[in-house]
Amino acid sequence: MRWEELDQEPCSVARALAVVGDRWTLIILRDCFLGVRRFDQFESRLGITRHVLTDRLKKLVENGVLAKVPYQEKPLREEYRLTDKGRALHPVIMALVHWGNTYMADERGAPLVHIHKPCGHQMHPVTVCSHCREEVTARDVRIEAGPGWKTTQTSPSDRQSTNR
């Protein structure tokens, strides 16, 4: 399968990854959440080549994750800002930061910490059920085919009981 065909897949992970799933895109988005907006800031912070950065930013704009907003004219200069769709990726980034902090930190501890402004405390993200508000673990969740699952292929519940 070619990467570009991935967004045809009837799986939300595949579709999401078709947009954000390559080597650089999530790091670019991390920087967006840190307030970075301009081409040369991304370039100098990331150590990414200009060619690839151009391409990734363009794709993020095409997919509505970032928007190009002019911040001056003569000459026209534009910066990249998160859209609502882009900001909705924040839980993904937070979850990655937390996982990295937990499992990939060196002896000095976490390089980045999250502060929850409303309560003022250092925090890490906790995932809870939207219905009962109980904390969710991998074993508590069953994945089922939803309305958008193609009927021409095996449903996920046709397979073994999910996880473990």
Next chain:
Amino acid sequence: MRWEELDQEPCSVARALAVVGDRWTLIILRDCFLGVRRFDQFESRLGITRHVLTDRLKKLVENGVLAKVPYQEKPLREEYRLTDKGRALHPVIMALVHWGNTYMADERGAPLVHIHKPCGHQMHPVTVCSHCREEVTARDVRIEAGPGWKTTQTSPSDRQSTNR
């Protein structure tokens, strides 16, 4: 910067992505959470080439995300199972599924839905603060340098106010 140097970065996202951030790895992990364990199952479900699948599985094992467990001898056959470290990526996958369901679904609706077994309801993941248990949005969170941040570079709070 080469991809392999990324795990040296003092950023948990970068370190996390050094392990799970390439085109195929998160899709492999999605299948792990669906109960897939064997080489040929991954291959036929994913449309990935065997060469790349071998490489990704090996890296996931090296990084302690998956473990090779023999399920028969003569001939030796091994399957790949999530470790605790791997299962800890579940919030990342759930967040990606939810984002994909919300923003990338077609007119028929979500291809995958989550059921929270303890309460029995369809759910989506909600991220709350580990301290006050209030729901967290991107604007509620400030990112600060933690103990593991290298002092030789600019701290994230030296920059503009985070997000927005």
Next chain:
DNA sequence: ATAGATGAGTTCCAAAATAGAACCTAAGAA
């Protein structure tokens, strides 16, 4: 007026990664 500097790219080539197919090996089945 001329010579940089800035911001945001584009172009070019070499190196690395990927897709697709064929081949390998050990054991068991027909």
Next chain:
DNA sequence: TTCTTAGGTTCTATTTTGGAACTCATCTAT
């Protein structure tokens, strides 16, 4: 004896990256 299965490895052709240099319009300093 040949076929099938599980889990790879090897090969070549195509894509994607990395790295460096070039472009272009506008400011700024000399």
